[in-house]
Amino acid sequence: MDDLQPSADTAPVLPRTDDPALLEELPDAVTLAAMQAARDRFAPFMMQYKFGMDAVMTKIAILREEFVQTHAYNPIEHVTSRLKTPERLVDKISRKGCAPTAASIRESITDIAGVRVVCSFISDTYLIFDMLAQQSDITVLQVKDYIAEPKPNGYKSLHAILEVPVFLSDGPRPVVVELQVRTIAMDFWASLEHKIYYEYRDDVPQRLLDQLTEAAAAAYTLDATMEALHQEVQGLGGRPPVPEPPQG
Helix, strand or coil: CCECCCCCCCCCCCCCCCCHHHHHHHHHHHHHHHHHHHHHHHHHHHHHHHHHHHHHHHHHHHHHHHHHHHCCCCCEEEEEEEECCHHHHHHHHHHHCCCCEHHHHHHHCCCCEEEEEEECCHHHHHHHHHHHHCCCCCEEEEEEECCCCCCCCCCCCEEEEEEEEEEECCEEEEEEEEEEEEEHHHHHHHHHHHHHHHHCCCCCCHHHHHHHHHHHHHHHHHHHHHHHHHHHHHCCCCCCCCCCCCCC
């Protein structure tokens, strides 16, 4: 069942005919039937990732509601989620040279399901991550702190690969979900960068790249200023420590 290619017992049964008129339509029928068979086998696999994404979203919603009800402010501005479409996943499988099996895809591709949390302040990004990482049914597989060490183009965000259990009718399944936590300024910059690269099909003029770098610096200055004001108002002694990537 791990093989996501149509098997012999699920392959579509197509009509056989010697009628030339019908034979002209047969290639389209083959294509459509094969696509449907592949999609039918793909659906249960993708469903697990949707459930894993929903589980993380529920955990964040609980934290958010708790802060609203019991704390002076809510560190979470907004939350979004994204599940790769089968078409985009197939394209990534092809680009990575990944075998079309569930086991290989799980091992090689960790961003099928993604959750993004946008916070008010830099310290809040670490706070939210720490609260999720400490939950007993979440396993942190990897952490990439692009806030402390931005990408060369200025991109900032805290990335983590989480594993959560999804309880299906035949038992629990571990599912990987990518988590991104960033500030409003970081999210605004990343959204703009994405739109620019989309419009220029990755062939972005150098002057725009230079302006993006300047904008990233401006966004960081804004974040740092807002963080300092936040710490002073709250009387805090500094931001929570940067989470350490898991060993091994």
